[in-house]
Amino acid sequence: MPGSETKLGIFPLIITLPPLAMSSPIRVRFAPSPTGFLHVGGARTALFNWLFARHRGGTFILRIEDTDKARNTPEATQAIYDGLRWLGLEWDEGPYFQSEREAIYVRRFEQLRAAGHLYEDAGAWRFRFRREVVEVDDLICGRIAFDFAQADIHPDMTIRRPDGSWIFHFVNVVDDLDMRITHVIRGEDHLSNTPKHIQLYRALGAEPPRFAHIPLILNSDGTKMSKRDQGAAVGGYITGGYVPEAVRNFLCLLGWSPKDGSEKMDLEEIMRRFDLAAIHRKSAHFDLAKCDWLNAQYIQAMPMERYRELTRPYLERAGIADADASVLALEKMKVTHLSEVPDRVSFFFTEDYAFDSIAVEKTLRKTGALDRLAQLAESYRTLDAWDAAALEARLKELAAAQGCKPAEFIHPARVAVSGRGVGPSLYHMLEVLGKERVLARIAQARGRFSSS
Ligand code: GLU
Numbered sequence: 503m504p505g506s507e508t509k510l511g512i513f514p515l516i517i518t519l520p521p522l523a524m525s526s527p528i529r530v531r532f533a534p535s536p537t538g539f540l541h542v543g544g545a546r547t548a549l550f551n552w553l554f555a556r557h558r559g560g561t562f563i564l565r566i567e568d569t570d571k572a573r574n575t576p577e578a579t580q581a582i583y584d585g586l587r588w589l590g591l592e593w594d595e596g597p598y599f600q601s602e603r604e605a606i607y608v609r610r611f612e613q614l615r616a617a618g619h620l621y622e623d624a625g626a627w628r629f630r631f632r633r634e635v636v637e638v639d640d641l642i643c644g645r646i647a648f649d650f651a652q653a654d655i656h657p658d659m660t661i662r663r664p665d666g667s668w669i670f671h672f673v674n675v676v677d678d679l680d681m682r683i684t685h686v687i688r689g690e691d692h693l694s695n696t697p698k699h700i701q702l703y704r705a706l707g708a709e710p711p712r713f714a715h716i717p718l719i720l721n722s723d724g725t726k727m728s729k730r731d732q733g734a735a736v737g738g739y740i741t742g743g744y745v746p747e748a749v750r751n752f753l754c755l756l757g758w759s760p761k762d763g764s765e766k767m768d769l770e771e772i773m774r775r776f777d778l779a780a781i782h783r784k785s786a787h788f789d790l791a792k793c794d795w796l797n798a799q800y801i802q803a804m805p806m807e808r809y810r811e812l813t814r815p816y817l818e819r820a821g822i823a824d825a826d827a828s829v830l831a832l833e834k835m836k837v838t839h840l841s842e843v844p845d846r847v848s849f850f851f852t853e854d855y856a857f858d859s860i861a862v863e864k865t866l867r868k869t870g871a872l873d874r875l876a877q878l879a880e881s882y883r884t885l886d887a888w889d890a891a892a893l894e895a896r897l898k899e900l901a902a903a904q905g906c907k908p909a910e911f912i913h914p915a916r917v918a919v920s921g922r923g924v925g926p927s928l929y930h931m932l933e934v935l936g937k938e939r940v941l942a943r944i945a946q947a948r949g950r951f952s953s954s
Pocket residue numbers: 532533534535567674686687688689692
């Protein structure tokens with residue numbers, strides 16, 4: 503830790519404090535390049551940085567690495583903001599844009615040049631590596647030695663192109679230095695860049711930060727996850743009926759798990775338990791089914807108010823302005839994706855609901871079904887307490903009196919009032935629909951299917 507020796511010398515008592523108290527404040531960053539969309543791998547990198555900062559009382563910085571003018575788009579930058587905000591990963595500092603930091607790069611470039619670390623080669627500027635072994639002491643991957651004495655394997659690197667533009671390695675290191683980043687937490691694909699970065703730090707007269715390279719994300723078949731794979735884009739979760747907390751929980755488990763193997767954990771718990779040292783060394787396997795499972799768990803557990811708020815945009819898009827909590831509650835325990843909700847509840851919002859032909863065939867077209875519906879309606883008409891328990895008791899009494907199974911009434915009633923063969927519990931559905939609508943719907947269905 504830089505500076506700790508001097509502190510120790512001046513305040514010997516500090517030795518009794520835990521190491522955390524002696525270290526400089528934690529500063530981490532998420533440094534995406536705004537090309538294409540925000541990938542789950544990027545979101546996970548952001549999340550691990552954010553968690554580390556929150557766990558250790560540090561600062562989380564957003565830096566947009568937009569030096570590649572040809573490939574950057576404003577939409578991609580917007581997708582980064584949207585994705586981070588949706589996941590609840592607010593940054594404490596930034597966003598900084600590399601495109602606005604030219605003066606800083608020029609100054610550092612001059613520093614390197616004056617110290618004799620650079621040479622010109624066909625208009626480009628190259629950084630001269632020290633021909634020695636460089637050891638990366640990674641918090642996740644451990645110690646790895648790279649032998650820069652082998653110039654054929656590690657040729658000197660270009661840091662500035664002939665047109666004056668900067669190469670990633672240079673601006674990345676200058677920014678981390680300038681922003682006083684203490685821990686670089688990023689994807690394992692950058693591990694092989696790290697000894698080059700360490701060489702740059704040293705040439706700039708600085709101690710490198712700590713590095714933590716997080717494992718790759720593989721598909722379930724072991725291939726590297728690509729942009730085209732299902733579940734790759736964070737935007738797909740935002741529009742696809744996912745709950746941010748569930749996706750955040752899912753992303754956490756891509757390469758990290760607490761010792762007891764817990765899976766569903768709320769943010770407080772994750773923040774408390776998250777630790778870089780516990781990140782797995784081996785690749786993470788992407789399993790969208792687990793995300794779906796977590797999503798359903800979060801939906802089941804969330805309070806009705808939040809459920810209503812999250813389902814509102816989906817319902818509005820389907821032309822349902824406001825759904826009553828009692829309607830939403832009927833299917834809440836069965837929903838995997840919020841996007842299913844409009845279809846599941848649509849028949850509550852129109853008297854012109856569609857009838858599923860297979861369900862009609864199997865129930866309403868059965869001999870005696872329409873007569874039984876008439877009997878049920880007659881019996882329900884005199885029912886005063888219109889609640890699920892009373893509705894159930896009344897239907898069962900009727901079935902017993904008629905000498906048939908309750909199912910002979912239940913199935914036709916369900917199809918008559920909802921048009922479908924499956925749905926919420928019948929009695930709760932009838933309760934929420936209310937007496938008037940139930941009786942009207944039964945009459946409507948009898949009229950519709952009696953003649954034809
Ligand atoms: N812009 C680089 C990337 O998106 C940043 C790498 C890093 O975090 O150092 O891969």
